[in-house]
Amino acid sequence: MINFAVMMKVIFILISFLILSFMGRISAQEKPFGIVIHGGAGNLIEGKSYDAHLKKLEEAIDLGYDILERGGTSLEAIETVIVVLENSPLFNAGKGSVTNIKGEFELDASIMDGKELKAGAVAGLRNIKNPIKAAKFIMDKTKHVLIVGDGAEDLLFRNGFKKVDKKYFMADASLKPFQDSKYGTVGAVALDKFGNLAAGTSTGGIQDKMKGRVGDSPIIGSGTYADNQYAAVSCTGHGEFFIRNAVAYDVIALVKYKNLNLQQATNFIILDKLVKQGGAGGLIAIDKDANIATPFNTNLMFRAYKTNKGDYGVFYK
Ligand code: ASP
Secondary structure, eight states, X not given: OHHHHXXXXXXXXXXXXXXXXXXXXXXXXXXXXXXXXXXEEEOOOTXXXXXXXXXXXXXXXXXXXXXXXXXOOHHHHHHHHHHHHHHSTTXXXXXXXXXXXXXXXXXXXXXXXXXXXXXXXXXXXXXXXXXXXXXXXXXXXXXXXXXXHHHHHXXXXXXXXXXXXXXXXXXXXXXXXXXXSSOOOEEEEEEOTTSXXXXXXXEOOSTTBOTTOOOSTTSBTTTEEEOTTSEEEEEEEOHHHXXXXXXXXXXXXXXXXXXXXXXXXXXXXXXXXXXXXXXXXXXXXXXXXXXXXOOBSSSEEEEEEEETTSOEEEEOO
């Protein structure tokens, strides 16, 4: 009799344990995660095929999502994906960068870790293949946020970054998406399984910009922002407007102080506020629940997203 009671107890404990661990597994699986990327906002060129751009975006979004699915961090996912886009001549970042008015390349990038509000950025780089890696280096290895020009390059070369020649960035002009438009940039935002948000942006800037001109992309709060409690944002467009409106942080502020959801906050800034000012561009954003938003007020923005909630798409219009 006693033996039977003990046995029943043991069985009860075992079953409870199995149920609890099963529920634990489910809730771990249900933690939302996802990634959104962009390849710049600009003017649609009628009759031009964008198939190659869409293919590259698809490759990048799948790669980023796989990293997150395997348990990689949001920082790892966005850095990897941005490197893929920087290495493609199709986008205005890294290899496909546009030139300034003197025909020189001056590349900008930034990255932000939403967990600790750490950030790193570089501007005016001429000989660094992957500016996003340089931004990550500034974030991880220095006590500063933004280092520009020669100072940044000297530091990077001393720390193992290889020098690439100007020729490296001279992509075939016919491959560039925005020959008759000034915009184009790449960026990524992600939420990983651990609830960490991250954002990154990389650009060659605006075609025929003045020498030394810096846009919004390397400015934390303008082109890039991430805060685990709210969202991660990466912008593209006419940088001067994005700087003056502190766009990336404005998204966070509207969510934080006005309780707007991500869609409302980003639509208001891109489709209302910036339109009234004549500021062309768009942004990508993901929040702490893996809700995503990709508003733009131009007639083209390369973008792609993938979440474990079933969102998946690659678009340009
Ligand atoms: N925002 C970038 C800049 O102003 C350009 C772009 O996104 O196309 O440098």
